[in-house]
Amino acid sequence: MRPHYDFVVCGSGSSGSVAARRLAENASVHVLLLEAGGDDDVPAVRNAGQWPLNLDTERDWQFVAAPNPHLNGRSIPMNMGKVLGGGSSINVMVWSRGHRNDWDYFASEAGDPRWGYESVLDIYRRIEDWQGVPDPHYRGTGGNVFVQPAPDPSPVAPALVAAAAHAGIPTFDHPNGKMMEGEGGAAICDIRVRDGIRQSVFRSYTYPYMDRPNLTVLTGALVTRVILDGGRATGVEFVRDGQTHRVGATSEVVLSLGAIHTPKALMLSGIGDSGQLSGFGIPTVQHLPGVGQNLQDHPGIGCVWEYREPIAPRNAGSEATYFWKSDPSLDAPDLQVCQVEFPLASAECARQCDMPEAGWTLYTGLVRPQSRGSVRLSGPRPNDPVRVDPNMLSDPADVRAAIAGVELSREVGNAAPLAPFAKREVMPGDRTETELLRFIRDAAATYWHQSCTAKMGRDEMSVVDAELRVYGIDGLRIADASIMPRVTTGNTMAPSVVIGERAAELIGETHGLS
Structure with missing residues (x-):
């Protein structure tokens, strides 16, 4: 561990693994990737057909939703990946890009055409290694993402x-x-499986760069909050082996913790609704009432x-x-x-x-879905569970x-x-x-597509702008499904990869990385 890195990426899921890899492609940049879970080199992860065996294990956060009167009072499980690769290491491996209207809606909400369908289609063609019938208008070959019809x-x-x-x-x-x-x-279906082996986003993007001296990947590291100096993010605090550590980020912090832990980390850092934060004695650094709101799932x-x-x-x-x-x-x-x-x-x-x-x-x-839920704190300490209410x-x-x-x-x-x-x-x-x-x-249960709790947009409930920068905080971006203004039409792994790619592009433009 170095005391400081240029970039600290929090979370190795379908967006974080992409952002870390793309940033580390510049050999002069030092990148730290923090993951709360452990190693992904276990049969239940690697063997595509064994994915159900990961649920309710140490590779699953095992969130449980609040009792829902609209589901006859039931509290449904809300599984999410806690392992290198995040959800892409325990999901069903379906590659679903979303509908044209999703991406055009993102562009409209962000006020930036680079989030629109045609721009995103360019990204998909660039990153895919398509193994099906050639379709050059829609599909690409030679990229990081091996994908084929089942x-x-x-x-x-x-x-x-x-x-x-x-x-x-x-x-x-x-x-x-x-x-x-x-x-x-x-x-x-298009699936991310090769010869019966799961092709997680971590394995496709980050793993090939594990021998690079400018990339450090640390497992068992639970990010608890962003370190702020006034209105600037300067690093993160995390817990590992029961000890609290702090590490600096000289350029930027990227939160890729998913739609439940990203808003939790923001709120514990003093970024969120001031009324909720003050109720737990957390000083407000930036009042953003949309943090933890707008929760959507399929x-x-x-x-x-x-x-x-x-x-x-x-x-x-x-x-x-x-x-x-x-x-x-x-x-x-x-x-x-x-x-x-x-x-x-x-x-x-x-x-x-x-x-x-x-x-x-x-x-x-x-x-x-038209229903909207929320992610809220239950206390001011990192080990206090969050209250997840999908309101399904x-x-x-x-x-x-x-x-x-x-x-x-x-x-x-x-x-x-x-x-x-x-x-x-x-x-x-x-x-x-x-x-x-x-x-x-x-x-009714979850499709495991939790999203939208730190949405991109321009209204008072938006948390990030079109460049994924947290409003009012310098040096802090979010790159995961929580930035979606609305959940995409279909499985969310592929759109999360696009979000990671866009984050890396935007960071590169800001800091002159090639």
Whole structure:
């Protein structure tokens, strides 16, 4: 450890690993990457099919949401990665870029066209190493991100795509291109798996630079707050092996701790809503009422079928998807369904149904949720837990979309192309409107896409500007999914990589790095 680095990047997830790597490409720059979790070189991380074994282990923060009256009083698990690679080391490895409208909305909120779809498409083409059918307008080759259509998928996956077509949903060669410029569609998933091995963002970006003398990666380092000198960030404080340490950042601090810990670190540093901070005796350095607000996530609802004959999951066990609209008048799809090649249900629903040992799930997600939640402190100390309240399904529009999404999943799941793989529909089955609504409130869980708690924008609730700089604080940027003004349409790993790339570009421009 050096007492000072040029840049201190906090968090090695899908944005932090990218930012650290790009900054370290300049040999004259010294970069420290801090990660609260441990090593990723364990079978449950490396073996793509073992991802569920990471949940509720030391590689998971094991957050639990506050009781939610809109989910029949349930407190749902909110798993997040606590390991080198963050979420990209424990997720399902689906590469989903987001819809054109997402990025154009980001550009509008930021007042900067460089966040728009065409600019972001350039980034995606530059960073990808696409292994599917050549599509040079949308896909790139030779970049850091190995991505391919799920190889040798289970026969139930192409059957899902055919069943979606049976329900009037168009099909595409891949889900990251033209399909996400319009109404949506169905396709075999793009995944970050190579020969059965997970390709985490840390392994793709940071790991190849681990032998560079200008990059230091420290595990077991829990960042607790940003060190501030007046209105400037000068370093960070972290706890490792029970001891508190301080390290300086002569140029910038980059927070990439995710949508729960990034606002926590800001608030413990005196950056946030002054009323909340004063209630815990934390002096306010910068009043930013948006810190910890605007929490968004994709609710997921498991609709389950029993296999006629069991088929073992392949790849990561999720190989087909479709995006569609709950209302034809919408400007973009607001539903995403990922087929899961095993039964997946909330604990409440599993207790109520005769769950099969072998089955498949249409995990019905709301990707344009209107509900908004929050992340709040419960005390002034770093070991005081945060209160996470996603407020899921609190907006009536989300409830209407969920009902439409489940009804569409039932239509697709019971369509002729999937009949050879379905012995019976386990849940939800035929229900009255009242029964279906209760099922949805019992079934809804997280898609693990927590985001938006330190949003980019120009209104009073914004936390960062178009260059990801925290308002009112010099030398401090945020690079993770918390800066999203709204959650992207689909899985959030790929957009988080783009955020890391943009952060590194912006930092490079500020400091004249080539």
